[in-house]
Amino acid sequence: MSAQLTHLPADCTVDDVLDVSERDGGVIVHGLFSPVLVARFNAELEPLLDAHGGTNSGSDASDDFLGRKTRRLQGLAAKAPSFVEILLEPRFVNVAESILEPVSPQVIMNNGEVIDIGPGEAAQPLHRDDDAWNFARPTGPMIVNTITALVDITPELGGTQVVPGSHRWDSDRMPDESEIVACTMTAGSALIFRGDTIHAGGANTTTDSRRRALSTGYCCGWLRPVENSYTNIPVDVIRMLPRRAQELLGYQLYDASSVGGGYLGYHDMGDPMQLLT
Ligand SMILES: O=C(O)CCC(=O)C(=O)O
Numbered sequence: 001m002s003a004q005l006t007h008l009p010a011d012c013t014v015d016d017v018l019d020v021s022e023r024d025g026g027v028i029v030h031g032l033f034s035p036v037l038v039a040r041f042n043a044e045l046e047p048l049l050d051a052h053g054g055t056n057s058g059s060d061a062s063d064d065f066l067g068r069k070t071r072r073l074q075g076l077a078a079k080a081p082s083f084v085e086i087l088l089e090p091r092f093v094n095v096a097e098s099i100l101e102p103v104s105p106q107v108i109m110n111n112g113e114v115i116d117i118g119p120g121e122a123a124q125p126l127h128r129d130d131d132a133w134n135f136a137r138p139t140g141p142m143i144v145n146t147i148t149a150l151v152d153i154t155p156e157l158g159g160t161q162v163v164p165g166s167h168r169w170d171s172d173r174m175p176d177e178s179e180i181v182a183c184t185m186t187a188g189s190a191l192i193f194r195g196d197t198i199h200a201g202g203a204n205t206t207t208d209s210r211r212r213a214l215s216t217g218y219c220c221g222w223l224r225p226v227e228n229s230y231t232n233i234p235v236d237v238i239r240m241l242p243r244r245a246q247e248l249l250g251y252q253l254y255d256a257s258s259v260g261g262g263y264l265g266y267h268d269m270g271d272p273m274q275l276l277t
Pocket residue numbers: 066115124147158159160161199200201202213215
């Protein structure tokens with residue numbers, strides 16, 4: 001039998017997500033976000049995606065990985081305010097806090113990134129998100145990532161490819177075809193997976209349809225995140241956000257003193273939250 005991912009209902013608990021993630025490395029929550037929220041967020045994104053200038057990160061290797069027919073957007077708290085409701089979803093934040101707690105007492109946002117895969121885009125190389133920090137070797141994953149479908153997503157449209165159980169594998173083992181699941185998700189559903197789970201953006205084999213999804217990642221508070229929120233989001237926008245969003249965007253002193261660690265992220269030798277009040 002080919003590999004499968006478990007689908008949980010929208011009213012599942014944080015513990016339900018944790019149980020399946022522990023076993024499989026990833027799980028889909030069906031209909032997690034309401035059609036109203038998804039429609040509002042999409043309306044905010046539409047003009048931004050229309051004005052998108054194409055993949056141009058400044059590095060050929062990075063552009064190949066990001067996908068040259070894929071439009072990506074970051075800085076979403078400033079550009080598309082509905083993003084903040086998704087960022088604060090407890091099945092995202094609390095799951096990430098629980099999974100990362102053994103290696104980090106606090107989490108921050110790693111990225112809030114629209115990934116809009118265009119027709120004809122090839123599949124990404126299979127990878128683990130943890131490999132972004134290849135020199136670090138903690139005892140558990142360093143990130144929990146989520147992919148929220150903003151349209152109905154099928155394997156043909158570029159549904160995320162996931163390898164259930166690969167979080168337990170040796171780092172050099174790669175899957176055969178039968179071990180890869182290409183996700184099917186209705187708009188508003190979300191894939192939640194650990195940073196040690198092998199996955200990739202899928203190929204969009206259609207000729208005229210785009211795969212629009214949102215990646216919202218949460219990483220250890222002691223890491224340099226993939227997205228630079230300090231430059232992407234003006235501090236005047238940060239001031240208007242709920243406190244938990246401010247913390248996740250880095251405006252909280254990282255304090256690992258209770259587990260023998262130190263303090264990171266001072267603003268002028270104080271808690272960066274002081275800047276906001
Ligand atoms: O778009 C997706 O489904 C996954 C994207 C991904 O894994 C990445 O960009 O690193």
